[in-house]
Structures are given as C-alpha cells and as structure tokens.
Amino acid sequence: MSWILRPALLVAGLLAMASVRAEAGKVENTTVQESTSSLIQLAALAGQALEPARLLITRLAGVDAGLLLATAQAHAMQALHAADPARAAWHDVAQLAQLAGNAKAQMRAIEQQAEMNLLLSDYAAASRQADALLALARREHANNYEASAHGYYGVVARRRGDLDAALEHYTLAIGMLRHSGDEFRLALMIGNLGTVFRDRGDFARALELQLESLAIRERIGDHLETTLRNIALLYREIEDEDNARRYFERALAAVDRHANPERYASVIGSYASLLNDVGDHAAALGAAREALAIDSGLGNRANQGLERLQIGRALHGLDEDTEAAEQLESALEIGRRLGQHEIVARALLSLAEINQIQHNSLRARGMIDEAIAGLETALLRPQLARAYALREKIALADRDPATALRFLRLYSEQRELLIGTRASRQLGVLQARHARAEADKDLALLQKDNELQAVRIDKQDVERQLGMVGLVGLLLALFLISWRFQGMRQLNAALRLKNDEIDAKSQALALANLHLEQRASELYRAAISDPLTGVHNRAHLRELIEDRIAHCWPSAVPLAVLLIDFDHFKQVNDQLGHLHGDRVLLAGVASIRECLRSGDILGRFGGEEFVVMLEGARAVAAVEVAECVRAQVQLSLAGIDTGGIAVTVSVGIALLADLAKAEQASVDALLDASDRAMYLAKAAGRNRIARFSTAAAARGDMENA
16 A cells, blocks of 8 residues: 555544444443443444445555455454344455455455354355355365355254254364364364264264364363353253253353353353253343343344243243243244244243143143144153143143043153163263273373383483493493492382382273273163063163064064053052052063063063064964963962952964065054054953954954964
C-alpha cells in the first residue's frame, strides 16, 4: 500500500471506531441473557459502522486492503459471540478472498461460515459450505482443509442420526491429519469419532478415543473443556456418577480460564442433565437456567431446546408442575421446529408424567404414545422403559387390562435388555481401562530399557576413559581403575534394585490383569443369565436360537423349540406370595433339567415361561422330551406345598421343519409357533403337550401330541 493512502486508511478506521463506541453506548447490560444479547447488538452496530469504511478502503487501496479489514471485522463479530453477524462477515471475507485470488483465506472463511451455521443449527447451509470447502481444498491440495470438510459432513450426519456416514467421514479426516502436524484439527476429529462410538454403544472404543484426544489437547493447551465434557457424558452413560462429576468439574474449571460463554453454556447445560439424572434437581435447575440465559443471547436454538427440557425436568422433580409444563412445551416446540427427535420424545415423556399426575389421562395417553414412537426410533432404552411403565399405569387407570398387560410385558423386556446393556457398557469401560494399563506397562518397561541402555553407554565411556588414563601413568591408572571399580559395584547394586522394582511391578500388573479378566467374565455371565434361576435370559436365548436356525435351516438339520408355561402359577404368587412362587419356579426348573442332556438349551422367556431348544436327534424326539418334562414337573411339584393349587406345565412344541416357507425360518416365527401350540395345550385343559402344525394352524386347530 502506498504512503499516500495510509492517512486515509487511518482516518477511516478512527471514524469507524468512534461510530461503534457511540452506538455501543446505547446498549445496556443487566442479566446474563441481556449481557449476551448486548454483545450481539454491539457486533451488529460494529458491522454497520465498519461497512462504509471497508468499502472506501477497498476502492482506495484495493481488494487486499479490503480483505484485511473484512477479516478483522469478522474476527470482531466472532469474538463478541455474535453468530449471525459473524456468518455474514465471513461470507464477505470469502468473496473478497476469491477476488484477490487468496485461496487459503477463502478456505478459512468458508470453514468459519460452516462453524457459524452449525452453531445456529442451519445444517443445510453447513453442508453447502462443506461441499465448497472440499472442492476448493482438493483443487489446492490442502489436506487439512479437506479433512475439515469431512469433519463438517460428519457433524451434520451425526446430528441427523446417520452414524455410519459420520463414522466414515471422521475416519477419512483422521487419516489425512495423522501426519500433517495439525494437532488442533486432529484432536477435534478424534473426539468427534469417539462421540460417534459412544452413540453406537461401543464405550471401550469411545473412551480410548476421548483419552487420546485429551492427551493431544493437554499438549497444545486448547479446547480442553470439550473433551473433558465428552468423557463426563461417557461416564454418565454407564452410570458412573463419581467420574462423571469429576470430569464435569474439570471441564468447568478449564472453560472458566477462557471466559468463553458459548463453551461455558455447553458444559453447564450438559452438567444439568447429569444433576437431573441423580436427583439433584435444585442444582440442575440453576445450571440449566444459566446455560439457557447464555444460549438465548447467542441464538443457539438446539441448545435452548435441550436446556428448557432440563429446566422442565428439574421443576417437575421439585413438584412445580405448572411451570415445568410451560418449559417442557417450549422444548417440545423447539424440538419439532428443528427436527430434533430426541428433544421431542423426552419432552413428551415428561409432559405425559405431569398430565398423569394431574389425572388428565386422555392427554397423557396421546403424549406417551407419541413419545414411545420417537424413543423406539432413537433406541433410548432408559426413557423407553419409563414410557412403557407410565403407559401401563394409564391403561390401568382407563380399566384396560389387556393394554396394561401388553405394556407391562414390553417394560419387562426393556428392563431385561437395559440390564444387559449396562453390563456390556461397564464391561467395555473395564476393557478400555485394561488396555490403558497394558499401554502404561509397556511404556514403563520401555523407559526402564532406556535407562539400562544409558547405563551401558556410560560404562563404555568409562572404559574408554580408563584406557586413555593408562597412557599417562601406571600408578594413576591403577588408582583410577580401583575408584571406577567401586563405582561399578554401586552401579550394579542400583541396577539390581531397578530389576527387582521391575519384577515387582510386573507381578502387580499380572494380578491386576487377572482381576480384570475375572471381573469381565462375571459381567458377561450376569449379562446372559436369568438372576433367579441361573438359566439363559431372554436376550441371550434369542441369540442362541437365531444362531442355530442359521446353521440348521440350510442343511435341513432337525431343530425343535419347547415353550413351557407353569399352570396356575399366578394363583401361587397371589395366595402364597412371590417368594414362595420363586421356590416353586426353582423346583420346576430343576425338574426340567433332569429331562435334558448336555447339548440341550434351557432359557427363561419371561415370567413363568421357559424355552427348551433341541437339535438333531433330540429334536426328532421332541415329543418324548416334552412328555418327560411334563411328567417330571408334575411329580416334583406334587411334593411341594402349593396351598392346594395344582401347579403343572403346559408345553407347546414347534419344529423348524414345520414352518411352511423359507422366509418363516426366524426366531420370532419359531417362538410364535411354539406359543400357539402351548396355548392350545392350555385350552385343552392344561398339564399336557401340543405340537404346532402348519395345516392345523390354517384350519384354526392343532394336534395334541
């Protein structure tokens, strides 16, 4: 820029700043929300005041000078956390950079536009910017910006629920950044990939990635709070309250050092969800309101929906249901407007609970049915279990026992799956910790090996020095040799101590590994077994049957399923109590085992229903096995006090070969056939067996075996 234009630029800049300050004096700062809104107003005023100066400078000094001022303006908007004005400012920067032929500045501006659009939940615009960034980065062979484009694709895909696409984009981005030296982008992509694995339920891999991201961020000292919050949310998912609180507190301490309201709102809002989960509703209310005040000023609509949801949950927990309903209705409206299905389903669930308490069953039923549909799509199992339980209560209040029974059964199945899911999650984290302990052990051994190498090098240096000293004189050489010999003895003693220390640590690590393996085995057994009877639980039983169908159907190997239901068992529970009923079930299961062989499979289907799976020759003899079970249970339970109630079993038999078509060869089809046969045995008078027949099923009856 020539010296003639410098005074003009200086005067224009001073005039613009004076205008900004004059307009900024009109903005008042009171509450947190008003303070944030005031910053955005200040940003808009600054943009208006700087616009004439930027146009003047562009005309006088050229596109490069205009680009410099436009970039400064965009950074100012972003520093004031004004997403919408900043988005417009970065758009101007991208256009000026294109005119100036500055590809790097153009890519940086497009990248910042995408960031602002994600903050404003404008995913369509963010995807368009990712397309433009990818095309420009490939043309310029800029791998780091190409990786950023894949990162934005991944964010949009994850928020829209396409986890497979998000996983693919983040993996591509990490591959491009591994050897680029761009540690900031690498840590960001690794953390985002960890979040995808958390959503997929792979908690071991998720924890491993988040810890890797945290190590990089600690090294570069940037955005620590983001990874700390992600780890806290991971521990919340596996119900580890202590670790979740600890990482949230570390995240809050990290964000306090930067005084960044946008990051602070994200952390404190997520913390509110944990506080609600553990029942600390007063603290959750304060945290969620604080986050909402900031995000309302910043214009972050998605976060506002989540924070109003947490405020509603907290108020409901504090029995302030009128105000809670208002907040939940607001969250519901935001969730529907943005297409955020999780917000919609959670808000409907909480609103249904409030309406049920207020005896508004009709409104509660409509809300809970809509919530169940959304929760089943999102597979949010804890909330889905709550929804099934509430739907059962509504059906009972409406005097609809059939619907109540159906949702009670769904609730029981969901609880069983949830217990298995939690055990798997805890096992996953345990495996991640085990892997980290192995890595630490390898690192420690490597450090010890380096120390030994250093000692050997020192020893060689000493020997060379002794040879040189020998040339000076025999007496001096003997003196030095004696002195060095003493030093070597001390060094060897130190080496022995270090070796002993390594052996002790190796033994401790071996014991720790053994404990981890035992704990993992216990968790796996708990995840696949019924806690009362010790047989396979429903989820694992279905997996075993599905595996055997896949093996037996193509090769025509016989396979049979026996569905065993204890007759009059509900009367035992009602008259003698559930503990006595448990003893009857245990005795019945023991009788069933007496009729089975080592290759037969026994599992609990639910309540008083059990399933036996037979294969090969045992399947051919399914009727004889079923008769043995029926007779043995009758004989065994005759010797138990059942209060005069005749507790027997009805058995339904279904063979895989009896299913008419190949597409019917599924777990559900086989279990449904055995269930229909069992109900035929019930209808025929109980304490008998019946076999499923395709032809008989078509006529509406089946044969008694």
